[in-house]
Amino acid sequence: MAGRKFRRQHGIGQYIVDFYCPAERLVVELDGAGHFTASGEANDAERxxxxxxxxxxxxxxxxxxxxxxxxxxxxxxxxxxxxxMNT
Structure with a gap:
């Protein structure tokens, strides 16, 4: 990933995110079927x-x-x- 480090299952505030890259302040979330419902989408938007x-x-x-x-x-x-990033 171009020299970036990612943390798995990283706690941020009240959430545990799937992946977090501190250098980029980037969260990567992987969504399964439960996210594609009205309530799942609302929860994701709030998060x-x-x-x-x-x-x-x-x-x-x-x-x-x-x-x-x-x-x-x-x-x-x-x-x-x-x-x-310089490598």
């Missing part, structure tokens, strides 16, 4: 809004995308990086 108020950006991906199009999933994350 994203709360994380945004902390200065974090949130990317959401469907679980199936990770399994079926891993390269596209990873490219989507890298495209969200703000700065190039």
């Amino acid at each position: 994203t809004s709360c994380l945004n108020t902390l200065g974090l950006r949130v990317l959401r991906f469907e679980n199936l995308l990770v399994l079926e199009q891993l390269d596209g999933f990873l490219a989507g994350i890298e495209a969200a990086f703000r700065v190039k």
Whole structure:
């Protein structure tokens, strides 16, 4: 991931996010079927809004995308990086 480090199942406030990259202040969430209901979408919107108020950006991906199009999933994350790190 272009030298970035990610933490898995990282606690931020009242939430535990799937992945967090401190250098980018980027949260990556993987959403399964429970997220695609009216209540799931409302909960996700509230969660994203709360994380945004902390200065974090949130990317959401469907679980199936990770399994079926891993390269596209990873490219989507890298495209969200703000700065190039020196390696």
